[in-house]
Amino acid sequence: MAPIIPEGRCYHRTMPPTTSDGSLLSGTQRPVDLPRRPLAATLSGLARLAADALGADGAALYLIDAAEGDLVLTAGHNLPEAAMGHRLALGDGLTGRVAAQARSVLSQDAALDPRSLRRRADWEREPVVRGYLGAPLRAGGSILGVIELTSHRAGAFGPEERGRASILADAAALLVERTRLLEQPPPAALASGGDDGGHDPIGIATVNARLLLTSATPTFCRLVGQPVEAIVGRPAMSILPALGRPGARDALEAALHGAPGHVGRIGLPPSRTGGEAVKASLSIIPVGDAARGVDGVLLALHDVSARARLEAELREQTDRAVEARDRLRSVIEVVSHELRTPLTSVLGFARLLHDRPEAEPERRGRWAEQVIDKARLMARLVDEVTDLARLGSVGFSLQRGPLAMGPLAREIVAEIEAAATRQTQIDLLIAPDLPLVHADRDRLSQVLHNLLANALRHGRHPVLLRLRAEPEAVILEVSDHGPGVPPEQAEAIFEPFVRLTSGTGAVPGTGLGLPVCRGIVEAHGGTIRCLAGPEGGALFQVSLPLEA
Numbered sequence: 297m298a299p300i301i302p303e304g305r306c307y308h309r310t311m312p313p314t315t316s317d318g319s320l321l322s323g324t325q326r327p328v329d330l331p332r333r334p335l336a337a338t339l340s341g342l343a344r345l346a347a348d349a350l351g352a353d354g355a356a357l358y359l360i361d362a363a364e365g366d367l368v369l370t371a372g373h374n375l376p377e378a379a380m381g382h383r384l385a386l387g388d389g390l391t392g393r394v395a396a397q398a399r400s401v402l403s404q405d406a407a408l409d410p411r412s413l414r415r416r417a418d419w420e421r422e423p424v425v426r427g428y429l430g431a432p433l434r435a436g437g438s439i440l441g442v443i444e445l446t447s448h449r450a451g452a453f454g455p456e457e458r459g460r461a462s463i464l465a466d467a468a469a470l471l472v473e474r475t476r477l478l479e480q481p482p483p484a485a486l487a488s489g490g491d492d493g494g495h496d497p498i499g500i501a502t503v504n505a506r507l508l509l510t511s512a513t514p515t516f517c518r519l520v521g522q523p524v525e526a527i528v529g530r531p532a533m534s535i536l537p538a539l540g541r542p543g544a545r546d547a548l549e550a551a552l553h554g555a556p557g558h559v560g561r562i563g564l565p566p567s568r569t570g571g572e573a574v575k576a577s578l579s580i581i582p583v584g585d586a587a588r589g590v591d592g593v594l595l596a597l598h599d600v601s602a603r604a605r606l607e608a609e610l611r612e613q614t615d616r617a618v619e620a621r622d623r624l625r626s627v628i629e630v631v632s633h634e635l636r637t638p639l640t641s642v643l644g645f646a647r648l649l650h651d652r653p654e655a656e657p658e659r660r661g662r663w664a665e666q667v668i669d670k671a672r673l674m675a676r677l678v679d680e681v682t683d684l685a686r687l688g689s690v691g692f693s694l695q696r697g698p699l700a701m702g703p704l705a706r707e708i709v710a711e712i713e714a715a716a717t718r719q720t721q722i723d724l725l726i727a728p729d730l731p732l733v734h735a736d737r738d739r740l741s742q743v744l745h746n747l748l749a750n751a752l753r754h755g756r757h758p759v760l761l762r763l764r765a766e767p768e769a770v771i772l773e774v775s776d777h778g779p780g781v782p783p784e785q786a787e788a789i790f791e792p793f794v795r796l797t798s799g800t801g802a803v804p805g806t807g808l809g810l811p812v813c814r815g816i817v818e819a820h821g822g823t824i825r826c827l828a829g830p831e832g833g834a835l836f837q838v839s840l841p842l843e844a
Contacts, residue, residue: 338471338581339371341554343443346464347373350429350457352445354418357468358384358391359433359441367395367442369416378417389413394430394442400465402458403428405450419446427452431461433469440472470579471556499599502583503532504592505552519564519574519597532595538562538578551580551593561600575604635677638670645670681808694736694819701733701740701763701770701840702726708744709761712752721758722748730763733770733840739816740840744772746809747836751776755833768842769822775835786826790814813838 343355354374358367361383369375369382387396390412394401406412406419406428419425427447433440443465445453453461499516503509509532517524520535532548533539538559539548547557559578577598584591645663648655655663709722744761751759755776762773781789788794792811817824822840829835 335472336371338556339468340373341582342464342468342471342556343371343373345555346443346445346461349464350445350460351447351452352427352429353448354425354446356391356444356446357433357441358395358444359472360386360395360439367392370441376417376421382416390428391430391442391444394432394444395439398432398434398439400429400431400458400462402453404453406446407450423448426450429453429457429461431458431465433465433472435469435472440469443468467556467558470558471581499597501527501532501535501595501597502592503595505590507532507548509535510592515599516595516597519576519599521564536562536578536595536597544578547580548593551582552590554582554590556581561604574599575601635674638673641670642667642674677808694739696734696736698732699735699737699740700730701772702730704737704741705744705761705763705772708741708748712745712748716752719757720752722752723758723760725760725762727764730765730770731842733820733842735820735840736816739819743813743816743838746813747774747838750774750809750836751778751834754778766839769839770842772838772840773835775829775831776833777829777831778833780828780832781826781834783828789826790824 339357343357346352347355354372356372356375356379357370359370360366361368364383366386367384369380369384372379384392386392390401390403390406390409392413393411401411403409403412405426407424407426409428412428425446425448427449429445431443433443443461445457445461447453499513499519501509501512501516509527509530512524512527514524517527520527522535527535538544544559544562547559550557557580559580561575561577564574564576577600579596579598581594581596582590583594645666648663649660649667652660705724705726709724713720713722748759748761751774755778757777760773760775762775764771764773785794790810790813792808814824817838817840820840822838824836824838827835827837
């Protein structure tokens with residue numbers, strides 16, 4: 297069986313004589329070969345651990361032979377020598393079924409189970425195997441093998457043992473996967489004892505039985521942020537404080553007694569990694585034979601920062617996708633509701649015009665006006681939904697140019713007053729020498745129209761439009777003398793389809809005008825907010841930067 301440590305060299309300091317407290321007297325640095333530990337011996341220790349933990353009489357670890365496409369018994373506990381090397385086709389018997397179906401199998405009495413095939417010596421001898429539990433060794437989407445637990449007692453395993461066996465199988469799969477990674481040929485620079493630049497994601501160090509660090513690869517040194525001469529000979533826990541945590545400390549102690557362990561994700565402080573925090577996982581592998589005494593442990597520090605960032609980005613993208621889906625559902629519901637009322641009116645008055653041609657011209661004129669008004673309302677709703685969809689999209693762009701806000705404001709006010717069907721008063725107050733802004737004229741016209749229309753619809757006249765200058769911005773304010781906006785709703789009204797509520801229910805409108813205004817203003821690099829007016833009512837304040 298191939299060794300768990302690749303052929304190659306790492307930086308190592310020969311351990312000199314120590315004092316009674318383990319402190320170093322002297323030392324020199326030289327490259328040496330890392331110690332080697334067969335995978336089968338480590339897996340046998342894991343099989344023994346699994347059998348003891350689950351009360352099994354025997355345990356076996358099968359690995360898939362990629363070349364032959366079948367299962368090979370690689371390690372086990374309390375098995376006869378004749379069983380080692382046993383081969384089993386995928387799908388053949390209980391264990392082959394575990395590998396083929398990629399799920400655990402529990403048999404209360406394998407002696408009576410038609411899925412069971414008795415082809416191994418230990419299954420045929422007395423007392424025969426009765427209880428059976430098998431779990432797949434998963435590595436991502438791949439199956440590396442099967443852990444098999446057997447008992448001479450029928451019904452020896454249940455759902456609890458099944459869950460614990462799956463955890464042990466995951467640990468075995470991780471060990472096998474990491475071993476195969478480490479068995480790959482090392483970089484030429486590492487093989488010659490040189491520095492590979494520290495870009496290998498796996499850093500390796502060895503620790504003796506007294507928990508003093510004895511060797512380290514350049515990658516390990518990079519991950520812990522210290523040179524090799526600063527860490528070799530020091531206590532491992534001083535280099536990796538995470539080893540002092542309860543779970544990691546238990547794994548370290550278990551490794552010193554021959555059982556490999558793994559610590560999920562640990563964080564390396566930014567001060568140890570050149571100012572950038574690193575996420576890493578740590579495997580702790582015994583060095584030596586547990587039967588004759590473990591000489592120390594190997595620490596495999598795997599940089600998983602990139603994976604952690606990708607997972608965070610994936611979670612963020614998933615959250616955004618869910619939010620977008622919910623918003624789309626809300627848009628569809630609200631738009632359908634908002635279109636239904638005016639569409640019903642259009643259909644009703646159009647039916648009257650069609651069915652009653654003899655009606656008085658004045659009455660037919662009122663019906664026609666209702667059709668036109670409701671059709672305009674629907675058109676405005678469609679336009680606002682379209683604008684809201686365009687804002688922030690790839691296709692949305694501003695046609696910027698030097699713009700004088702004073703003349704634009706006068707033009708918009710004149711248009712609104714000319715189109716008004718009832719008495720309308722808009723007071724205009726423009727500061728002298730107002731600077732130009734770099735903006736899209738049509739889009740800011742849309743903002744002015746919307747804010748003034750809202751003020752005229754919900755407030756009492758007169759409405760005040762004021763423009764003034766600040767050192768780096770032009771400030772536009774629209775205030776009315778209406779009921780105002782409650783402070784708790786001042787931010788919410790800029791969300792799509794949110795409308796003010798009053799004692800009589802929701803205020804009329806689509807709930808899209810202000811969100812569109814905010815999108816346009818923010819696209820210009822500005823801000824918009826709702827404040828309380830100085831004399832009551834609402835005051836909408838827009839700040840447009842002079843340069844954006």
